[in-house]
Amino acid sequence: MSTQDIVLDREGLAEVPVIEPGHTLASVTEKISDIVLVRPLSIGWVAGFLACASLVGVLGVAVGYLFYKGTGIWGINIPVGWGFAIVNFVWWIGIGHAGTLISAILHLLRQSWRNSINRFAEAMTLFAVMCAGVFPLIHVGRPWLAYWLFPIPNTMGVWPQFRSPLLWDVFAVSTYATISAVFWYTGLIPDLATLRDRATTPIPRFIYGALALGWRGEARHWHRYESAYLLLAGLSTPLVLSVHTVVSFDFAISIMPGWHTTVFPPYFVAGAIYSGFAMVLILAIPVRAVYNLKDMITERHLENAAKVMLATGLIVAYGYILEIYMAWYSGPKSIDWFTVHNRFFGPYAGPYWALWICNIIIPQVLWIKSVRRSPFLLFLISLVVLAGMWLERFVIVILSLHRDFVPSSWGMYYPTKWDWATYFGTIGLFLMLIFLFVRVLPMISIFEIRMLLPEAEAKHK
Amino acid sequence: MSTEVSTLSRLNPADFAVPAAMDKIRSRSLVVGVFFGLLALIGYFTSPDAFFRAYLLGFMAWLGVSLGSLGLLLVIHLTNGRWGLVIRRILEAAAKNCWIMFFLFIPLCLGVPRLYPWAKADLLANSESLRWIHGEYLSLDKFAARGAVYFAIWLLLIHFFTEWSKQQDSPGNRSHSRLGALAGPGALLFGFTITFAAVDWVMSLSYGWTSTIYGLLFLIGQLLSALCLATIVAVILARYEPMKALLHIDHLHDYGKFMLTFTMVWAYFAFSQWLIMWAGNLPEEITWYKDRLHGGWQYFGLFLALFHFVVPFMMLLSAQLKKNKGTLVKVACWMLFMRYLDLYWLIMPNFENKGGFYFHWLNVVVPVAIGGVWVALFFRNLQGRPLLPLYAPLTGAVLEPAHE
Numbered sequence: 001m002s003t004q005d006i007v008l009d010r011e012g013l014a015e016v017p018v019i020e021p022g023h024t025l026a027s028v029t030e031k032i033s034d035i036v037l038v039r040p041l042s043i044g045w046v047a048g049f050l051a052c053a054s055l056v057g058v059l060g061v062a063v064g065y066l067f068y069k070g071t072g073i074w075g076i077n078i079p080v081g082w083g084f085a086i087v088n089f090v091w092w093i094g095i096g097h098a099g100t101l102i103s104a105i106l107h108l109l110r111q112s113w114r115n116s117i118n119r120f121a122e123a124m125t126l127f128a129v130m131c132a133g134v135f136p137l138i139h140v141g142r143p144w145l146a147y148w149l150f151p152i153p154n155t156m157g158v159w160p161q162f163r164s165p166l167l168w169d170v171f172a173v174s175t176y177a178t179i180s181a182v183f184w185y186t187g188l189i190p191d192l193a194t195l196r197d198r199a200t201t202p203i204p205r206f207i208y209g210a211l212a213l214g215w216r217g218e219a220r221h222w223h224r225y226e227s228a229y230l231l232l233a234g235l236s237t238p239l240v241l242s243v244h245t246v247v248s249f250d251f252a253i254s255i256m257p258g259w260h261t262t263v264f265p266p267y268f269v270a271g272a273i274y275s276g277f278a279m280v281l282i283l284a285i286p287v288r289a290v291y292n293l294k295d296m297i298t299e300r301h302l303e304n305a306a307k308v309m310l311a312t313g314l315i316v317a318y319g320y321i322l323e324i325y326m327a328w329y330s331g332p333k334s335i336d337w338f339t340v341h342n343r344f345f346g347p348y349a350g351p352y353w354a355l356w357i358c359n360i361i362i363p364q365v366l367w368i369k370s371v372r373r374s375p376f377l378l379f380l381i382s383l384v385v386l387a388g389m390w391l392e393r394f395v396i397v398i399l400s401l402h403r404d405f406v407p408s409s410w411g412m413y414y415p416t417k418w419d420w421a422t423y424f425g426t427i428g429l430f431l432m433l434i435f436l437f438v439r440v441l442p443m444i445s446i447f448e449i450r451m452l453l454p455e456a457e458a459k460h461k
Numbered sequence: 462m463s464t465e466v467s468t469l470s471r472l473n474p475a476d477f478a479v480p481a482a483m484d485k486i487r488s489r490s491l492v493v494g495v496f497f498g499l500l501a502l503i504g505y506f507t508s509p510d511a512f513f514r515a516y517l518l519g520f521m522a523w524l525g526v527s528l529g530s531l532g533l534l535l536v537i538h539l540t541n542g543r544w545g546l547v548i549r550r551i552l553e554a555a556a557k558n559c560w561i562m563f564f565l566f567i568p569l570c571l572g573v574p575r576l577y578p579w580a581k582a583d584l585l586a587n588s589e590s591l592r593w594i595h596g597e598y599l600s601l602d603k604f605a606a607r608g609a610v611y612f613a614i615w616l617l618l619i620h621f622f623t624e625w626s627k628q629q630d631s632p633g634n635r636s637h638s639r640l641g642a643l644a645g646p647g648a649l650l651f652g653f654t655i656t657f658a659a660v661d662w663v664m665s666l667s668y669g670w671t672s673t674i675y676g677l678l679f680l681i682g683q684l685l686s687a688l689c690l691a692t693i694v695a696v697i698l699a700r701y702e703p704m705k706a707l708l709h710i711d712h713l714h715d716y717g718k719f720m721l722t723f724t725m726v727w728a729y730f731a732f733s734q735w736l737i738m739w740a741g742n743l744p745e746e747i748t749w750y751k752d753r754l755h756g757g758w759q760y761f762g763l764f765l766a767l768f769h770f771v772v773p774f775m776m777l778l779s780a781q782l783k784k785n786k787g788t789l790v791k792v793a794c795w796m797l798f799m800r801y802l803d804l805y806w807l808i809m810p811n812f813e814n815k816g817g818f819y820f821h822w823l824n825v826v827v828p829v830a831i832g833g834v835w836v837a838l839f840f841r842n843l844q845g846r847p848l849l850p851l852y853a854p855l856t857g858a859v860l861e862p863a864h865e
Contacts, residue, residue, distance in 0.1 A: 249736070331593055
């Protein structure tokens with residue numbers, strides 16, 4: 001028995017395989033590739049795709065009108081200069097993190113259960129980063145000048161401020177997007193070749209063939225592939241930490257109460273992984289039901305994802321509690337204590353307590369094993385967590401800005417319909433890309449699942 | 462898994478006893494502890510202020526090894542890694558030493574008026590904020606009571622983790638599921654108690670300065686200390702049977718990887734705290750760094766950055782180094798020393814000699830005195846049990862890796 005496939009049950013020596021028994025090399029290939037190549041379009045898929053596409057239309061209108069009128073159509077004002085755009089940016093970037101964690105870190109830790117979910121988790125990362133990238137670009141107000149963000153030598157003497165974490169963010173996010181895309185594509189190559197070989201009509205064969213870059217499955221190809229993949233996993237690993245750390249610096253480097261606190265870097269990273277795993281579950285649970293993949297995305301996968309959610313959720317709770325504790329410890333006259341008081345009892349107390357309920361209180365049911373193994377409950381909890389993590393960013397961005405040191409500059413923030421339209425529009429964009437993805441690419445890595453079969457064991461040691 | 466059953470039925474606890482050669486280390490460290498303890502006693506009568514500062518340093522350093530061992534035990538039971546089984550008994554013996562740290566906490570309470578600004582009448586008279594925290598939170602009785610609660614939680618956790626582990630020395634036990642079930646809530650309690658203890662015992666030396674990542678900085682430092690100690694002891698034991706056969710090169714490699722990870726996480730936390738405070742440049746925060754980056758302390762800080770992170774980081778990247786007993790132990794010893802220096806840098810600049818770097822011979826003597834006793838008792842704890850839990854689920858896999 002391969003060491004990597006053994007997990008110990010709580011009771012002792014029972015073994016739980018990563019995938020259900022009964023599969024052969026051929027049946028794995030057939031089952032996954034047929035979803036792309038053979039399965040006809042269903043009404044459900046078309047309806048879902050069109051619904052999401054219409055939300056993308058809404059996004060187009062919202063952004064178009066924004067470019068025509070300017071950021072005045074949003075609810076932002078002085079003092080709340082960072083509204084929904086930054087809330088949504090951080091939310092989306094965070095969601096992407098689970099994909100990188102699953103594909104890179106779990107690969108390095110030799111966690112073979114990741115093989116069933118890494119492909120679509122990586123796709124999720126890529127699409128989430130795309131959605132995130134929309135916001136800073138449109139938030140600058142003059143999107144045609146967005147290239148000013150980059151240090152491009154020019155005659156105008158415009159040069160970015162390298163001490164600003166906002167600039168670090170440009171590099172962090174663009175590096176992240178690049179590495180994630182390359183990592184994803186590299187992992188896809190052997191499967192693209194499988195699709196090329198199995199395609200029965202010329203157009204898919206041509207497209208998959210071009211994308212497969214001449215992969216023939218030679219020993220040399222595999223050798224180079226494995227080294228490249230390992231190197232990319234190594235490159236991606238620090239990105240799991242660095243990207244959201246830099247995002248947390250966007251806030252913490254300033255001296256705004258509620259932003260300027262040292263626990264932000266690890267707590268942002270934990271929060272990112274928390275929301276990311278929630279999104280993985282939200283996608284995995286319906287997909288495994290609709291495409292009948294319960295034998296490959298098993299209850300064990302769901303349970304492991306739930307455990308990661310529970311652990312990262314508790315780290316997030318640690319962050320919340322520490323912020324309150326340190327504010328209290330600083331004394332009743334400290335600005336930090338005022339900030340906490342304002343969160344508890346101020347005009348935005350509703351979102352604040354909703355955040356506690358969604359992010360901390362409800363997810364505690366994940367301590368119960370039967371909950372972790374119930375797809376339906378996990379789906380609901382994941383929705384709650386995603387809402388909670390969105391509220392967390394809302395609390396951080398809006399509640400900190402709306403009341404700072406000087407009471408005369410206090411204000412309120414109310415999102416407009418354009419704020420909501422842009423937000424829901426990106427959700428539509430994300431889901432539309434997921435809908436396309438499951439139909440045109442193998443959503444589960446075919447060759448990595450084959451490695452989990454007993455036949456592959458000796459080679460994969 | 463028929464191979465495991467056949468192996469397990471042959472196990473004899475005597476084959477897994479701690480080698481007799483450890484008696485020598487045990488008695489020698491006790492001699493060192495007593496000798497340095499006497500020196501420390503002289504220091505206590507000649508310069509009590511310096512004594513208590515050094516005492517706090519030694520207390521935090523050795524408490525860190527005990528608590529870090531508890532932390533690693535929690536990680537092992539949460540993840541069921543095979544790497545953990547081989548050093549589990551070492552970690553359990555180290556964690557059990559939390560008892561002596563509890564007794565050593567009592568003298569610390571006696572030193573409170575000499576150490577903490579919130580216990581000094583002249584400072585209290587001049588500061589409203591200090592009077593407020595003194596009334597609400599930081600007073601000797603509350604300090605002692607909270608300390609008792611932290612120790613009660615730690616000792617209770619350690620009690621369960623060592624007792625249930627002991628049951629795994631006999632066949633047919635059901636400890637595995639209980640150990641796993643306690644590890645989750647245990648980790649939660651562990652994280653919070655260490656944070657609050659770090660605030661009480663070290664952060665409150667400079668009341669008025671706060672950092673929300675402070676507890677995590679201690680937590681990761683303790684895990685690193687415990688891992689280094691466990692690696693050193695495992696390699697020493699591996700000169701003899703049974704550890705000679707048990708400590709596989711892959712395990713060493715794993716300990717090296719953990720060492721690298723903890724070193725990186727330590728640097729990540731320390732750097733984040735510094736960057737955020739440096740960029741913020743607020744008077745109530747940056748003063749803490751001013752004390753630590755001027756008057757000679759800046760070289761100390763630079764030394765920490767280079768030798769608690771940069772150099773060990775680069776060395777530990779090498780797989781060869783991690784798989785070699787000799788080199789890995791050297792790095793582990795060095796990192797334990799760096800843990801001491803890191804605590805030195807956190808604690809010592811808090812005191813009056815803010816003009817410059819502060820060194821007192823007691824800062825070496827007291828930690829060594831506590832360490833001598835600690836190590837002696839550690840080996841006594843270790844000798845009480847077989848070096849491997851004989852009937853834990855992974856025991857068979859560790860004993861006969863060839864069958865995998």
